[in-house]
Amino acid sequence: MERIDDVLALAMLNGLDGKREARLAAIAVSRADLAAAQFCDAVRMFYGGSGRGLPIGLADGRPSATEPMLNVALAQKSAIKSINDTADPATLIRNALMAQYDRNTTVVLSGPATDLVKLLYIFGAQDWIVRKVRLLCVTEPGLDADTAAARKLFAEWPTSIVVVPRDVGEALAFPGECIDKDFSWSSSHPVVAAYRAYGTMPYNAPSWAMAAILCGVQARDNYMRLSDAGTVGVAADGRLTFATSDNGKHRRVLLDPDQKEGIIRTYIELASAKPVERKPRHPA
Amino acid sequence: MTRKALPRRTFLRGMGTAVALPFLDAMAPAVAAVRRASPPVRMAFVYVPNGIIMDGWNPDYEGTLGELPRILKPMEPFRQDITLLGNLTHNTGRALLDGAGDHGRCCASYLTGVQPRKTVTDIRAGVSFDQIVASEVGKQTRFPSLELGMEDARQAGDCDSGYSCAYTNNLAWKSETEPLPPILDPRALFERLFGNGRVLTPEARARESLYRRSILDFVRDDTKRLESGLGPSDRRKLDEYLSSIREIERQIEKAERDNAQIDPHMEKPYGTPADFAEHFKLMTDMMTVAFQSDLTRVITFLVTHEGTSRPYREIDIPDGHHPLTHHRNQPELIEKVTQINSYHVRQFAEWINRLKSIREGDASLLDNCMIVYGAGLSDGNRHLHEDLPTLIAGRAGGRFKPGRRIVYRKETPMCNLFLTMMDRMGVHVEHFGDSTGRLDALDLG
Numbered sequence: 001m002e003r004i005d006d007v008l009a010l011a012m013l014n015g016l017d018g019k020r021e022a023r024l025a026a027i028a029v030s031r032a033d034l035a036a037a038q039f040c041d042a043v044r045m046f047y048g049g050s051g052r053g054l055p056i057g058l059a060d061g062r063p064s065a066t067e068p069m070l071n072v073a074l075a076q077k078s079a080i081k082s083i084n085d086t087a088d089p090a091t092l093i094r095n096a097l098m099a100q101y102d103r104n105t106t107v108v109l110s111g112p113a114t115d116l117v118k119l120l121y122i123f124g125a126q127d128w129i130v131r132k133v134r135l136l137c138v139t140e141p142g143l144d145a146d147t148a149a150a151r152k153l154f155a156e157w158p159t160s161i162v163v164v165p166r167d168v169g170e171a172l173a174f175p176g177e178c179i180d181k182d183f184s185w186s187s188s189h190p191v192v193a194a195y196r197a198y199g200t201m202p203y204n205a206p207s208w209a210m211a212a213i214l215c216g217v218q219a220r221d222n223y224m225r226l227s228d229a230g231t232v233g234v235a236a237d238g239r240l241t242f243a244t245s246d247n248g249k250h251r252r253v254l255l256d257p258d259q260k261e262g263i264i265r266t267y268i269e270l271a272s273a274k275p276v277e278r279k280p281r282h283p284a
Numbered sequence: 285m286t287r288k289a290l291p292r293r294t295f296l297r298g299m300g301t302a303v304a305l306p307f308l309d310a311m312a313p314a315v316a317a318v319r320r321a322s323p324p325v326r327m328a329f330v331y332v333p334n335g336i337i338m339d340g341w342n343p344d345y346e347g348t349l350g351e352l353p354r355i356l357k358p359m360e361p362f363r364q365d366i367t368l369l370g371n372l373t374h375n376t377g378r379a380l381l382d383g384a385g386d387h388g389r390c391c392a393s394y395l396t397g398v399q400p401r402k403t404v405t406d407i408r409a410g411v412s413f414d415q416i417v418a419s420e421v422g423k424q425t426r427f428p429s430l431e432l433g434m435e436d437a438r439q440a441g442d443c444d445s446g447y448s449c450a451y452t453n454n455l456a457w458k459s460e461t462e463p464l465p466p467i468l469d470p471r472a473l474f475e476r477l478f479g480n481g482r483v484l485t486p487e488a489r490a491r492e493s494l495y496r497r498s499i500l501d502f503v504r505d506d507t508k509r510l511e512s513g514l515g516p517s518d519r520r521k522l523d524e525y526l527s528s529i530r531e532i533e534r535q536i537e538k539a540e541r542d543n544a545q546i547d548p549h550m551e552k553p554y555g556t557p558a559d560f561a562e563h564f565k566l567m568t569d570m571m572t573v574a575f576q577s578d579l580t581r582v583i584t585f586l587v588t589h590e591g592t593s594r595p596y597r598e599i600d601i602p603d604g605h606h607p608l609t610h611h612r613n614q615p616e617l618i619e620k621v622t623q624i625n626s627y628h629v630r631q632f633a634e635w636i637n638r639l640k641s642i643r644e645g646d647a648s649l650l651d652n653c654m655i656v657y658g659a660g661l662s663d664g665n666r667h668l669h670e671d672l673p674t675l676i677a678g679r680a681g682g683r684f685k686p687g688r689r690i691v692y693r694k695e696t697p698m699c700n701l702f703l704t705m706m707d708r709m710g711v712h713v714e715h716f717g718d719s720t721g722r723l724d725a726l727d728l729g
Contacts, residue, residue, distance in 0.1 A: 055694040084346075084371060087695040091720050095375040095695055123715040 001029055001036040002067055003141070004198040006110050008174055008271050009209035010040065011191040014047040015273030022106075022217050026096035028057025028089035030111035030142075035066040037086045038078040042190050045077050047275040054096055056080065057089035059115060069198040089115035094125045097132040105132050106216030110139045110209040112146035113153040120156055129158055136161045137216045139169065139208035144238020154232045154250065161250045162215045162224075163232055163240060168255045169208030174267050176202035182272035191271070210267050211253060223263055227252040292578070296503035296510065303478055303503050304426065304577035306525045307644050308518040323644040323652045324424070325681040325708055326575045327417065328583040330632060330657045331394065331455055333387070333590040334609045335664025336673045337622045342370065346691050355625045358633035362677065363687060365640065365650060367726065369674040370691035372698040376718055377660060377669040386667035387606075388447025390660030391455065391590035397699040397717015400451050404442045407450045412457040413702040413716055415464070418582045420711045429582040430574060431456045432473065433466030434563055435589050444591055452590040466586050470536050470566045471555030477574060478529070498533055500526055521643070529573060535566045560598050561631055568635040576642060576649060581709070587628065590660060599627050609664035621664070632657050636677050653678035654705055672698060676726075680708040683727055690725050 001007065016022040027044075029036040037058040044056075080086060093115075097105060109116055116136075119125050136157055143150040154161065179201070183192045195205075215224050230248040233241040242252055290310040296303040307323050340355035349363040359366055376399040377390040385402060392400035398410035414429060422428025436453060443449035454463035467473045478499050500507070507526070511519055536555040539562070557563045567585065574580050588594050593604030601608075601620050608624070611617035639650035655677040662668045671694075679686060699717035704726055706713060 084691045084693055086693060088693055088720070091695050091697070094718075094720075095373075098375060099378065099380045101381065122720050124718070 001031060001033070001039065001070065002111070003209070004069060004195055004205045005169070005174065005207050005209045007039075007043075007069065007191050007194045007198075008205065008207070008267070009108075009110065009213055010043050011271040011273075012210050012213055012267065014043065014275070015270035016213070016217060018047070018273050018276035019270075025100060025105065026054050026057065026092050028059075028087075028092055028115060030059050030089070030115055031064045032059045032061040033064045033066050033070070034058065034080070034083060034086075035070045038080045039070045039190065039194070041078040041080045045079075046188075046190055048277060054092060055085065055087045057092040057115070058083060058086035059089060067198075069194040071197065090118035090122055090125075093119050094122055094128060097125075097128045100132045102131055103134045105134060107133055107136045108138075108209070108212045108216055109136065109142075109153075110212060111142040113138075113143060113149040114146045116157070117149045117152045120152070126158055133159045135159060135216050137164070137212035138162070139164045139212050140166050140240050141169070141208055143234065143240070147234055147236065147238050150234045150238065154234060159249070161232065162212070162226060162253060163242075163250065164208045164211045164215070164253045165240065166208070168253050169206040169211055171255050172207045172211055172260060172263055172267075173204035174207050174210065174271075175264065176204050178268050178272065182268055185274060207267060210271070211263070214263065214266065215253060223259060223266065225254040225256045225259065227254055290513075294510070296506040298502040298504070298506055301478060301499045301502040303499065303526075303529065304579050306521060306576040306642075307578070308514070308521055309645075310514055310518050322681060323647075323649075324421070324578065324581055325683075325710075326581045326583075326649075326653045327414070327705060327709055328571065328575075328585065328653065328655045329395065329414065329455065330585045330587060330655065331391075332587050332625075332628050332657070332659050333391070333592050334606050334621075334659075335661035335668075336625050336659055337618055338662050338671065338673065340622050340625065341673050342671070343368065343689055346370075346689050349687055349689060355622060355629055356675070357626070358630045359636070359675070362633065362636050362640065365636070365677055365679070365686050367676045367684065367686045368689040369676065369701065369723075370671060370689065371694050371696050372672050372674050372692065372701060373670040373695050374660065374672060374698050375669065375695070384445035385447040386444075386661065386669070387591035388444035388451040390667075390669060391453075391586075392447070392451035392457075393717075394658075394660040394698075395455055395584065395702075396457055397697070397702065397719065400447065402446050404440075404446060404448045406461075407448050407463075408460050409451065409457050409463070410460055410717065412455065412584075413699075413706060414456055414582050414584055415458050416713065416716070417706055417709045417711050421581050421709055425578055425580050427476075427574070427580040429456065429464075429584070430473075430571070430580050431464045431466045431584050431586075432567055432571065433468050433586040433589070434560075434567065435468070435587075435592060435594060437465045437468055437589075439463070439465060443589075453586070455584040455586045466584070469555060470532075470539070470557075470563070470570070473567070473570055474532060474536060474555075477570060477579060498530055500530055500533075525573070525576060528569065532566065532569050532573070535562065535569070539566070560596065560627075564631040565634065568631075568638070572635070572638055572642070572649070575639075575653065596624050596627060599623055611665050613665070629657075639677075647679075647682070650677060651679045652681050654680045654684070654708060656705075670694065674698070674701070680705075683708050685727060692723065696720075696723070 013024050017024050027040050037056045040056050230244040232250040292311050352360050376393040382402045392409045395412035396410035401408040418429035438449045441449045443452040456464040539557040540555045593606045595602050608621050640648050642649040657675040662671045697718050699719035700723045704723045
């Protein structure tokens with residue numbers, strides 16, 4: 001959770017959940033930053049999550065410095081007080097997959113591939129991935145933090161993969177001016193607080209993670225143009241290469257100027273959606 | 285100077301009876317005292333159903349154990365001997381698209397680590413990890429494992445929302461389709477442990493009762509012969525051990541007399557005390573003897589079956605256990621469940637005390653054990669399968685460092701604990717159930 005589009009993506013996911021177009025099954029943070037996990041938890045609770053359901057995943061390792069935009073988490077409600085209130089990401093995702101309908105899950109990766117590769121090596125997890133995952137959507141920025149893991153991911157992940165290249169996310173920028181307009185229904189929106197803390201307002205934000213989500217939502221799968229099938233490679237500097245091939249499992253998102261306006265309208269619509277009250281399935 | 289050692293597998297024999305012996309100093313030669321073979325590590329699971337009131341179970345701290353919460357209060361005298369584990373999870377106990385049936389799933393998955401098939405007929409779970417251990421270490425004992433219980437061992441029928449009673453009434457599974465039903469009848473267990481393998485019908489038993497003598501009478505000559513060659517310490521140990529067997533016999537005989545007075549025709553396991561605490565003590569006394577004499581090193585004890593609606597009139601609670609646990613946060617119902625949970629732990633604490641009092645070389649029998657007390661649900665009201673209440677008593681033969689509460693990360697598989705325990709039993713497997721590795725922080729540094 002280093003970029004503001006990751007934060008906007010969280011809002012977008014909750015918007016989709018509220019419209020019943022997708023259900024957020026699990027969230028994992030790929031940086032060892034407790035504040036990032038707390039922020040995700042705070043967003044979940046803002047949108048009406050009760051703290052029940054699967055916990056937030058948090059990468060292991062030496063604690064990373066907290067991004068200033070996530071310091072807003074300190075002012076928000078979160079049930080996470082220590083690393084033991086979070087889960088190992090690979091275990092969390094494996095457990096979440098086991099509860100999904102077959103071929104009904106999209107996995108979105110925005111950041112290093114380290115934890116998804118760990119998932120591949122959990123005994124039995126590959127079978128669950130094949131059975132439960134329809135698509136893996138990956139943003140190009142962030143993969144360079146662990147190029148070895150990125151290579152393994154593209155070589156060994158067993159399902160189709162869609163990649164959002166750098167230039168596409170940069171071209172589909174989220175308009176900062178809508179923060180004041182479309183989010184004004186809340187005076188304590190954590191995503192708004194983070195957006196304001198990230199940069200000098202007003203600024204537009206590249207949208208790699210948001211584009212990746214749109215690729216993965218079946219109800220919206222006509223939004224993004226995709227390339228022909230091929231195979232993604234990872235250069236030494238983390239940049240991705242792509243070679244078309246008939247039996248390839250990978251595709252890239254292509255920028256269609258005719259779709260740009262509609263896509264950005266969708267970003268705004270979903271990210272600024274109000275929380276939808278949910279009745280609990282079973283009384284406590 | 286050397287002295288001929290008493291073989292470890294010495295039995296007192298007579299009249300079709302074989303009484304195994306506990307670990308005695310005479311089983312190791314004097315010159316080998318320094319390199320004395322260590323007593324084996326034993327493993328047991330004591331499973332309680334319907335979850336636990338977790339506010340009364342989880343301390344609000346980690347690290348060295350201090351004051352314990354209400355339900356665990358009886359364990360305070362033994363806090364140096366126990367380890368509390370937090371955040372262990374059985375994902376395979378959750379619905380995972382199979383709908384209702386948490387009780388059937390949680391019990392069937394508890395030692396197998398797999399989600400059972402939702403069915404009343406063609407049951408399928410997995411091999412439980414105690415049986416993996418038993419298949420190895422059981423080659424060295426008379427019984428590879430023992431499966432015990434105190435309530436209803438029906439194997440057929442629908443016991444939970446389309447899950448077979450085989451799932452709620454068994455902990456151990458020999459294969460994917462073959463559960464190992466627990467022995468409920470103390471007399472049957474006693475005969476199995478000390479008899480010649482016969483299990484008598486009630487009619488045959490009634491005929492024999494006319495001539496009933498203690499099994500110790502049958503082995504009297506062998507006992508005298510053995511005692512003459514033992515040192516004072518071993519004679520005392522042997523006397524205590526045989527006294528405990530005689531006491532077990534008396535408890536069973538008393539229960540049989542009591543049952544006959546209540547209703548000689550009632551269908552009740554012959555020799556089962558009516559009182560829960562007495563029954564629990566009788567079963568755990570025999571578990572103690574079984575461990576002490578190395579008759580087995582693997583025991584599972586399904587205290588009452590998962591989903592039970594047993595009342596606890598012993599503590600003035602006439603309501604069914606299961607309905608109470610769906611308390612919907614009503615304080616008076618939470619209080620009753622807390623009392624039941626505490627009552628269970630009190631019985632367990634008394635057993636731990638007995639294990640701690642038995643010496644094996646330089647340590648206690650408890651030190652050479654891993655006794656897990658736990659449940660397949662944490663919050664019984666919400667049917668949660670995470671942060672499962674898990675207490676380990678014992679030091680695994682000196683490998684564990686107890687006296688602590690260790691909280692792992694959320695979603696840490698319970699099967700990771702089982703892999704770790706298998707290692708301590710000398711059985712190494714790469715993975716089990718939904719394991720992702722082994723638990724760290726349990727061992728001595």
